[in-house]
Amino acid sequence: MQQDPSSDRVVKRVVVAGGGTAGWVTATALARHLGRLIDVTLIESEEISTVGVGESTVPTFKSFHDLMGIKEDQFMAAAQATFKLGIEFRNWGRVGDRYIHPFGTIGTRVSWMAEFHHFWLHAKSRGFGGELGEYCLEWVAGEANRMSVNAAPNMGYAYHVDATRYARFLRAIAEPAGVKRIEGKIRNVDLHPESGFIDALTLESGERVEGDLFVDCTGFRSLLLGQALGVEFEDWGRWITTNSAVAVQSRSSNPPQPYTGAYAHEAGWRWKIPLQHREGNGIVFCNEFMSDDEARAKLLAEIDGEPTIEPWLLRFKTGMRVKSWFRNCVGLGLAGGFIEPLESTSIHLMMAAVTRLIQDFPFNGCNEALIDHFNEKSRLEFESIRDFIILHYHVTERDDSAFWRRCRTMDIPDSLKERLDLWREDARAFKLEDELFRVDSWTSVLLGQRLAPLGYHRLAEMMPDAELRGHLDRMRSEISKIAAKMPTHPDFIRSYCPAEAF
Template identity: 65%
Template structure:
């Protein structure tokens, strides 16, 4: 690959991916590189992406972001997990919480094995009883205090978030250029990108180009023709309508994911409004029906016309190709069921900073980056596929297809391990923890046939007391917390946007 040192970084696109990259690069490497970001107000951004996962917090720490200022600026609320409704069967509901379930500090087997033993003996209640964050979210409560460990993420306004990050990046030295990219110039021999040519005729030259142009993928695909691996066979939805509504009640610290006959719909409560959307598979539901269903099922008055977004689930064959690194929607897309897309942008940017190609875009560094990115997105693909495949729903052709489809071997192995022995695991770089897998596997209705017998070595009374104490402490802690809405009002009141 190219020996040219990398000094000039050009970011094409100013959606969440572009501004996340700009803010992080300038914060961490500012004096070492020049950063220019090109965006087009006329094209705009995808305008969705409002539910996050807890890794956002560590990323914000990296950027030195003050949480209260960020939450005020983006009308953010706290998120403790996702409530899945109608997924295993119509009428079912479970929560995938960000919290730890039970305790595992002294036990050799994961907590849920002890719970399964208790259930065998006729007590133990629901696994959900042993998760503090889950119980707090059910009660609509939230608090942050010294000595109160609580794992959470945010719901935020996507447009305001990009604006907030821009407010950090520009004063720190990122140069923003407004304009439409008309052409991309390449080196005649190496094929490396040398410049973006704007419609105005301005040339923006660079050494490293970040493709943050969203689904258009102007650099990584339209120019470099990198290729895309389609995963529609596992994740069949390909369309969404998004609409914002006026809030009609207090914000709950949960994203709601409500399954319907050909996909699902989301509800994301912010301070000033609610984000709603319907995700569907166009093979099984028409645009008109999806739009009507969304408008019929929302609670408050719509603030905008529903917007249709089409997508193809899958991953770019390489996210780093020559001197171009694709981030965000340009790099691939797994539908938003577990709110993982912005997370993927953040880990990719963090990795880019850690592995920054100061000495040139060499093959080894690109290969490593591509391998790591592939591992991450495949792990997420498997986890999301689990929600669709592990269902008893047989009320529509869509669910019949999901239930009977072929799944990746990696996922089939995980399901077999849980079904046979109640084991779940988190490999080295896996995003989802054991507790996440357990909550979704059980929540979708997979009852293990066996489990670890370590719990049998515990005296039944001791087990009963231990579980009872855990639950009582959680209940006591939750009872003392203010409501989520009260906490927001004193912690980060946003006022008018």
């Protein structure tokens, strides 16, 4: 007789469907943190390839690894990884513009009552202060192609990783930690006739894999959460209109830079991700304004190194499942939602979700309060990232193409409108709990996109010019001294975490 997998059923057997980055991140984290309490099985099919992209990350990736006890140098060598101190944006505010969104702190706080950028804006209005980037070690080091993890306490950095090698690296941790891997294609998702909970996954081979909790990591297909349980997809395409990408790998063109390149073009943008052994490249576009062939040709014409494989096309939608967790199924990775890759946030979203799943693990059953709590947090995380991405498209002076004219004039979510109003008036920016992007991130992008505020917090005027000038000069000089002592990025990789033949 079938056991009833309803809300008060004890959760002991977790089945992860899918073996892309999301599947292996989830299985590894569950096994590492809860391995003695639960059984973890992962099902993947060699017949269905992974999405094959997803190689640029944000600093929470490092924190997630630290929590799992993963050694940085070993992981980097295995994943042919390089360091990432931020993102270089070209052509976003206007064609020819350039700015960096760095991961580090900008300036040291002069007062607890107002952030650093108010003091810098005041200094600028008085005719001194230099460039904002000069107050951020990660920015200065990035520009000089330098890197060291120990250059200063709390260096803000992430990585560029080879996605396929990364999944392999995690598998080598997960299996010895107890994850059972099953190779096979899922043919059917078996639902309990009364509760509608998932009972089991039936494979093409006829094997039936039963579980108490199912994590859908089947990518854009969303086989369990979307298809079997019918959880709708909330489409944010009216705000983020890019819906296609062509990706290609190429030989390294020059020594790896410690930042991702994001170069805007007439219908979207192009990425450049330097790894130790190659570069990852792609062009993101809205197919209303650029054809697949045009995108492919443009990508191949613009990349620096020689392509090593045939380019491939991806279609996507920005948005999320209206519920990330429904009944006894949680959707992680692309199965749960996707925000186009401009700020490299997808892997972060899945890591944040699996962390919350572990923190709120439903040992005693999938009860509604727990599920609602989880879903509310997921939505907040997704929506705040969505707003940050829209900012890049909407706040621009570009009007050289129909794509940019539409982005510039489109309606935006109220939540973003509020942020822009606060900024425009007197440069106020904020970060709510659980949001990914810091005040310094908002500030870098708002200024980089040319949205100059009308004013700033007048508290900055309390400091006499000479004193402010002295503070600012000392900060800049200290940062440039630290950066000058750092090894070059390639030299640091060579000594710290070289993959074969780097």
